[in-house]
Amino acid sequence: MSLNYIIAMLLFTLGIYCLLIKRNIVKMVIGLGVLTNGLHLFLISLGYREGGIAPILAGKMLENGATAEFAAAAVDPIPQALVLTSIVINVCTMALALSLAIYIYRHYGTLNPFKIRRLRG
Amino acid sequence: MIAHAPILAIVVPLFAGFLTPVVSIVAKRFGVERARDWFVMGAAILMLLIVASMAPAVWRGEVLVYKLGGWSPPWGIVLAVDGLNLLVALIIASVVSLIAIYSVVYMERDSGLEKYYTLLMLVTAGCMGVTLTGDVFNLFVFFEIMSISSYALVAFRRNWDSVEAGIKYMIIGSLGTSFILLSITLMYGLVGSLNIADLAGKIEAIKATQPLPMIVPLMLTLFVVGFGIKIAMVPLHAWLPDAYQAAPSAVSALLSGATTTVGVYAMLRVSYMLFGALAIGTMFIILGLVTMVVGGLMALTQRDLKRLLAYSSISQMGYILLGVGFGTAMGIQGGLFHLLNNAIYKVLLFMCAGAIVYRVGTSNLDELGGLGKNMPITATLFIVGALAISGVPPFNGFASKWTIYVAGMEAGQPICTAIAVVMSALTLAYFLKAINSMFLGQQPEHLREVREAPLPMLFPMLVLAVFCVVLGILPSLGMDLVRPAQGAVMNQLGYIGSVMGAG
Amino acid sequence: MMEFGPGFWGPIVATAVMLFGVGIAYLLLLASRKYIAPKPSSEKLKTYGCGEEVKSEEMHVDSEQFYSPIRRAFKPFYKYVQPEHSGVLSTYLLWVIAGLIIVLIAVMLALR
Numbered sequence A: 001m002s003l004n005y006i007i008a009m010l011l012f013t014l015g016i017y018c019l020l021i022k023r024n025i026v027k028m029v030i031g032l033g034v035l036t037n038g039l040h041l042f043l044i045s046l047g048y049r050e051g052g053i054a055p056i057l058a059g060k061m062l063e064n065g066a067t068a069e070f071a072a073a074a075v076d077p078i079p080q081a082l083v084l085t086s087i088v089i090n091v092c093t094m095a096l097a098l099s100l101a102i103y104i105y106r107h108y109g110t111l112n113p114f115k116i117r118r119l120r121g
Numbered sequence B: 001m002i003a004h005a006p007i008l009a010i011v012v013p014l015f016a017g018f019l020t021p022v023v024s025i026v027a028k029r030f031g032v033e034r035a036r037d038w039f040v041m042g043a044a045i046l047m048l049l050i051v052a053s054m055a056p057a058v059w060r061g062e063v064l065v066y067k068l069g070g071w072s073p074p075w076g077i078v079l080a081v082d083g084l085n086l087l088v089a090l091i092i093a094s095v096v097s098l099i100a101i102y103s104v105v106y107m108e109r110d111s112g113l114e115k116y117y118t119l120l121m122l123v124t125a126g127c128m129g130v131t132l133t134g135d136v137f138n139l140f141v142f143f144e145i146m147s148i149s150s151y152a153l154v155a156f157r158r159n160w161d162s163v164e165a166g167i168k169y170m171i172i173g174s175l176g177t178s179f180i181l182l183s184i185t186l187m188y189g190l191v192g193s194l195n196i197a198d199l200a201g202k203i204e205a206i207k208a209t210q211p212l213p214m215i216v217p218l219m220l221t222l223f224v225v226g227f228g229i230k231i232a233m234v235p236l237h238a239w240l241p242d243a244y245q246a247a248p249s250a251v252s253a254l255l256s257g258a259t260t261t262v263g264v265y266a267m268l269r270v271s272y273m274l275f276g277a278l279a280i281g282t283m284f285i286i287l288g289l290v291t292m293v294v295g296g297l298m299a300l301t302q303r304d305l306k307r308l309l310a311y312s313s314i315s316q317m318g319y320i321l322l323g324v325g326f327g328t329a330m331g332i333q334g335g336l337f338h339l340l341n342n343a344i345y346k347v348l349l350f351m352c353a354g355a356i357v358y359r360v361g362t363s364n365l366d367e368l369g370g371l372g373k374n375m376p377i378t379a380t381l382f383i384v385g386a387l388a389i390s391g392v393p394p395f396n397g398f399a400s401k402w403t404i405y406v407a408g409m410e411a412g413q414p415i416c417t418a419i420a421v422v423m424s425a426l427t428l429a430y431f432l433k434a435i436n437s438m439f440l441g442q443q444p445e446h447l448r449e450v451r452e453a454p455l456p457m458l459f460p461m462l463v464l465a466v467f468c469v470v471l472g473i474l475p476s477l478g479m480d481l482v483r484p485a486q487g488a489v490m491n492q493l494g495y496i497g498s499v500m501g502a503g
Numbered sequence C: 001m002m003e004f005g006p007g008f009w010g011p012i013v014a015t016a017v018m019l020f021g022v023g024i025a026y027l028l029l030l031a032s033r034k035y036i037a038p039k040p041s042s043e044k045l046k047t048y049g050c051g052e053e054v055k056s057e058e059m060h061v062d063s064e065q066f067y068s069p070i071r072r073a074f075k076p077f078y079k080y081v082q083p084e085h086s087g088v089l090s091t092y093l094l095w096v097i098a099g100l101i102i103v104l105i106a107v108m109l110a111l112r
Helices: A002-021 A025-046 A066-073 A077-108 B005-030 B035-053 B055-059 B083-109 B113-132 B136-154 B160-191 B196-208 B215-231 B239-246 B249-274 B278-299 B305-325 B329-360 B376-390 B396-410 B414-438 B455-473 B475-490 B492-501 C011-035 C068-073 C075-084 C089-110
Strands: B064-067 B078-081 C002-004 C007-009
Touching: A002 A025, A002 B160, A002 C089, A025 A077, A025 B160, A077 B136, A077 B160, B005 B035, B005 B064, B005 B078, B005 B083, B005 B113, B035 B055, B035 B083, B035 B113, B055 B083, B078 B083, B078 B113, B078 B492, B083 B113, B083 B249, B083 B329, B083 B455, B083 B475, B113 B136, B113 B249, B136 B160, B136 B196, B136 B249, B160 B196, B160 B215, B160 B239, B160 C089, B196 B215, B196 B249, B196 B492, B215 B249, B215 C089, B239 B249, B239 B305, B249 B305, B249 B329, B249 B475, B249 B492, B278 B305, B278 B414, B278 C075, B278 C089, B305 B329, B305 B396, B305 B414, B329 B376, B329 B396, B329 B455, B329 B475, B376 B396, B376 B414, B376 B455, B396 B414, B396 B455, B396 B475, B455 B475, B455 C011, B475 B492, C068 C075
Parallel strands: none
Antiparallel strands: B064 B078, C002 C007
């Protein structure tokens, strides 16, 4: 189980490494994507339960007594809802960032952040 | 109070944002382009009325708790409005209404205006959502809505400087919000709840166990850094001068008035009320002093007017952090009053800068000069704003800065007061340089036919300048506005009781 | 009226006194014009440029060097901190990580 968490934190660190070291804005945006995917993996693994079932209520489970049994066996649904929201936000962010990168290439001719520094001081 | 007021204050700008393209298409079909502008102005003023209707109940001392969908906390999402929320919501609603009136004329030379108004309403909905919510993941989602819409607004004109500033703001801001998401994740894993009041109670219980688990300082740090990027605390302030310089002036005014205010609110709510950590006030004092000094000294050597105003914004944020960090009643009152004043005079100054850019075409101080004869009203309003921000009596900046100075002396830190007073003098210095370069002195040949700014642009500036003078002559009015907020910040148990008790 | 410790600040009284002072100064100015009416010749209004004709555009003070005495007084800041605002995005992200570490240490010390 802790393998999930270790890999999630590894992805997070790799994302930050990408943001700091790479000299290309598109690679930095990819790093941002890797970073958020690491966070999503971390969040989903939090809600996992060994041998659990998917948290979808079907007809037979709504009888007396069966609901409590279902709640004891199901995986936590809240982190899954949080991750869905976060994936959508992430898609929006990446779309905006990549379109800004296209405009930067049109104006500057390069995507190197060390050369995109006309605004300074 | 209007029924369902807290949720309406978020829903009105959100729906107005989504309906604006439709209204724009219909209006163009009938040939009445202005209908879209009137629609947005109407939505902003409606939102201001809804927020104002919540004021009497909250100022009487009760916490308005609105359960979404009828689910009670901690299983459902609640909107909880207490004194602090209401102060920030009033600031945001007023600032956005005035900017909506201002941008009708300022942005008329740009194309694609329906997208601008949509993004403006989305930023407002995001700000309102962060302010009024009582659930920490809801806060994150609305914070992202606000941030992403503001990234798009900064890069709105798609010139070389707008795009460069936009990408820098975007990458630094996204890193900040991913830190906030990591902290929410850790909090959910530790405690199992997402409601702010519920979390406050449970984290108090965890903090009482000795030794403190390492994860609690880590969570608080990630939150402080995430929100600190939005309010431009010092090592995290690098995106702000570029973004304010390159954005259209109405957007700079919106960013400085609304999003930084919301960032300070979120920081206060999470560190003082969720974690109950008044002990980190010392860190706020030190970082506030550094922010004040760095912002002020960098502003002394700027060539561009909007960049100078941006560094001045960073410096004023330092004052707010200093006031809030003292932790005493007077300190927090001073900090929150300065937050209110900062929204008023910063928006005024950016609107004046926008008026000059609209008429002359440049904001470079070396190319302006002698505009005092051509634009007398704009010059007077800019001078009012500059004197207010430097803390010259009888304007409102003096009242809030004096409260912070006295709070420093009473808390036994005269060094903080000394540094704050010196930076106040330097603030006056660089504003006098700006006034001299722009309005006084000899007038170059190519500026002889510059006319005064048009009336719809002058009206919001006049309203803000009147507020500057009124809050300066009657500071007790400002203190009465701020006292419920300060009481709410120090009353963590009351908040927890009201929100959980309503369920 | 704001009361602080041993002192107080009465904003309405102070504003009234300030406006009164401005009014007296303006009356003095008007009174002085009765004796000497200001009618400077065009030569007197122009700036002296050692005998040369100076155009209005060149009469502007350079905005970066305006405060060179203050820059000299705060020299360590302007030598080390100002060049760090170099405009490079990766440096700014490095500052964010440095800020994270500083805040982490400060919060751990405060929340012990």
